[in-house]
Amino acid sequence: MxxxxxxxxxxxxxxxxxxxxxxxxxxxxxxxxxxxxxxxxxxxxxxxxxxxxxxTGKVLLTRVFRLRLEDWRDPAGQALPLAPALSVQSVEMTDRGGAVTPVPPAAWRLVPDSQRPILAPTGASLPAVPMGGSVTVRFEAGFGTTWDSxxxxxxxxxxxxxxxxxxxxxxxxxxxxxxxxxxxxxxxxxxxxxxxxxxxxxx
Structure with a gap:
């Protein structure tokens, strides 16, 4: 990870x-x-x-993070390590040879949670990660863009x-x-x- x-x-x-x-x-x-x-x-x-x-695992000022995994911990729903997660910007699969393939947004959705947001599948499970490859999730997290938030x-x-x-x-x-x-x-x-x-x- x-x-x-x-x-x-x-x-x-x-x-x-x-x-x-x-x-x-x-x-x-x-x-x-x-x-x-x-x-x-x-x-x-x-x-x-x-x-x-x-x-705390809480992002104070909103910014973008990139999470790379060799495989999903659970294809029924991948927990994101930071909260509050505001949006998932992209999900990409990288194969053993380094070729990158975007995962269509229709295949996943963000389940917001103040402690443990989840990248969930829209179907039965998240798309399989290529053998020897990885998956990259870009997401935005934070309470807001100003200190007052x-x-x-x-x-x-x-x-x-x-x-x-x-x-x-x-x-x-x-x-x-x-x-x-x-x-x-x-x-x-x-x-x-x-x-x-x-x-x-x-x-």
Whole structure:
């Protein structure tokens, strides 16, 4: 299984101003009004967003992902690894020789779910994956394209974590620190046991 993020959150969607305000309140931070400082804060925000998304399986800002599998975990319905899934853009089969064949949209449908969206067949099962080949699913997931669309507790968790990264920026490997308790508490209800398996499958 290979999951690739094809698009990144837009720079303008990142809550840089909110992080500046949070840092002023929490640490006495006085920002320098220049593009370099904003770029640095955006980097801490991207790192915090990635951490929260990895812990919860929820995509905060909408973007496109590519999932490649050597075979379906369950041809009766393939679970997607991220939520909320908004749409499936394409499904393609690649044979052993590298030839790519699109799967007609009439053969599959997205079953939305806040925890475990499913790529389901319109018939009895999803099309068979070629022996020695793979299947690639491109899908769009996320709460929305603007920061206002992110649930409040997840948004607050990102600000808290980005501030922690900022404070620990001089520490070697600072972004690998354990999650602060407050961040863990905020994201706990969004955490889910994630699996790419189908019915009865295991992570």
């Amino acid at each position: 290979l999951l690739v993020e094809e698009t990144a959150p837009a720079q303008g969607a990142l809550p840089v101003a909110a992080l500046k305000a949070y840092l002023r309140m929490g640490t006495g931070f006085e920002p320098v009004a220049d593009a370099t400082e904003d770029a640095a804060l955006a980097g801490f925000l991207r790192a915090a967003i990635a951490t929260v998304e990895a812990r 992110v649930p409040g507790d997840l948004a607050q968790a990102v600000l808290m974590l980005a501030a922690r990264y900022y404070e620990d920026r001089g520490f070697d490997g600072g972004q690998n620190i354990a999650l602060p308790h407050g961040v863990s508490a905020l994201i706990e209800r969004w955490r889910a046991v994630r699996t790419l398996a189908g019915r009865g499958g295991r992570p």
